Amino acid sequence: MPEHRRVVVIGAGQAGLAMSRHLVDRGIDHVVLERDTVAHEWRDSRWDNFTLVTPNWQCVLPGYRYEGPDPDGFMPRDEVYRWVRGYAGTFDPPVREHTEVTAVTPAADGFDVETATGPVHCDQVVVAVGGYHVPTVPRFAERLPATVTQLHSAQYRSAAALPPGAVLVVGTGQSGAQIAEDLHLAGRRVHLAAGDAPRVARFYRGRDCVAWLQDMGHYDIPVQEQPGGLARRENTNHYVTGRDGGRDIDLRRFALEGMSLYGRMADFHSGRAHFAPTLERSLDAADAVADGIKDSIDAYIARSGIDAPVEQRYVPVWRPEREITEIDLAACDITTVLWSVGFRTDYRWLRASVFDGAGHPCHHRGVTAVPGLYFLGLPWLHTWGSGRFAAIARDAGHLADRIAVLARETAAA
Structure with missing residues (x-):
């Protein structure tokens, strides 16, 4: 007979651990199944100079928060890993490491969970494996010569680990822009x-923009009430960095300094x-978004009567003289192509009918149409902070x- 547990939580990152803490506090029997080790993604899937892009004071999990000496700073990769591992040490969650889940199937009285170490039957399941599973690259990548090293951003560790020569970085989301800066x-x-x-600007009118937006309640607005509604879940994150205490990432400045x-x-x-030929349009659109955020901060300061220093707006420091639409990799000495174009x-x-045509889970605040099946830790699960430390505790509490x-x-039935 398979082992029976009331709840199975899949994934022992910050989301799975937050869920476990709430279940422990409520005295609900459960087990957390992790294919690798606790918080391993922070150690294994970030580059050496990675830092958080949200300030340390936003690092909050149930019954646990950042208590270090730099609340306005940005923890580097290894410190984040230790912080999350330290959280697990505060309440001894029932985690089984090296236990990969190979199938979850709804059953008449719950769910059948198949793992590499044997079956488990449970009443309810929480899927806390994030939303970034398989790195994607375009099909035309197959046509690049074998002499060119190809990496996805999830595989990048450092400039020194790459072959000598120039690097072509494809994509300017958070990872692509920060990796380009790291190489530069x-x-x-x-x-x-x-x-x-x-x-987005890192700082504006004397404060981190994140702090202004937090005070404005921006991070508490449900995704359904955001412009574009649920489609917001597919939006690319704003690029900015927490490196060296935090600063803007200005692609135009990189161009002045020699980046192509x-x-x-x-x-x-x-x-x-x-x-x-989309470069100029992309740069202008990115600047317009940053300016729009500043506009909202200005309006908040004005209506709240806050005494904040006035700051001049950003003026573009570079514009392309012409759009370059093709290059010869060999002539440019490009020996590495680094893809930062997302995940699928x-x-x-998970053998349950809870997915849309693109394979994304259908849910409302993590609750699916299948009774007892939940998702946690996804980007925009409920609010902006759902995929970050900022709101995982709240989302986990709601599901708990x-x-x-x-x-x-179930017990009364």
Whole structure:
């Protein structure tokens, strides 16, 4: 007979641990199944110079918060890893490491969970494996010569680990922009294909923009009430950095310093990379988003009567004289192409009818149409902070309340 547990939590990152803490506090029997080790993604899937882009004071988990000496700073990768591991040490969650879940199937009285170490039957399941599962690259990447090293951003560790030569970074979301900066600061020759990601200023009118937006209640607005509604879940994150105490990422400044910028990479053949003529439009659109955020902060300061220093607006320091739409990789001495174009979900192991046509979970604040099946830790699960430390505790508490109600109903049946 399979082992029976009231609740199975899949994933022992910050989301799974937050869920476990709430279940421990409520006395609900559960087990947390982790294919690797607790918080391993922080150690294994970030580059050496990675830092958080949200300030340390936003690092809050149930019964636990950042208590270090730099609340306005940004923890580097290894410190985040230790912080999350330290959280697990505060309440001894029932985690089983090296236990990969291979299938979850709804059953008449709960769920059948298949693992590499044996079956588990449970009443309820919380899927806390994040939303970034399989790194994606375009199909035309297959046409790049074997002499060119290709990496996804999830595999990048440092400039020194790459072959000598120039690097083409494709994509300017948070990872792409920060990795391009990392390579640039290391003295590498960088070519950057810019996408449509927006940007945000690190500081404005004397404070971190995150602090202003927190006070404005921006991070508490449910996704349904955001412009675009649920489609917001597909938006690319604003690029900014917490490195060296935090600063803007200004692609135009990089160009002045020698980085080569292009529009969206569209194709590769015959040794040449081809780019859409979208660079100037992308840079202007990113600046417009940053200015729009500043406009909202200005309005908040004015209506609240806050005494804050006045700051001059950003003026573009560089514009492309012309759009370069193709380059020869060999002529540019490009020996590495680093793809930062996103991930796709992979829930093939979850055999429940809770997905849309693109394979994304359908849910309301993590609650699905299948009784007892929940998601936690996804970007914009409920608010901006759902995929970050900022709101995981709140989201986990909401689901824990739902789990407790169903557990009582099941026990009374």
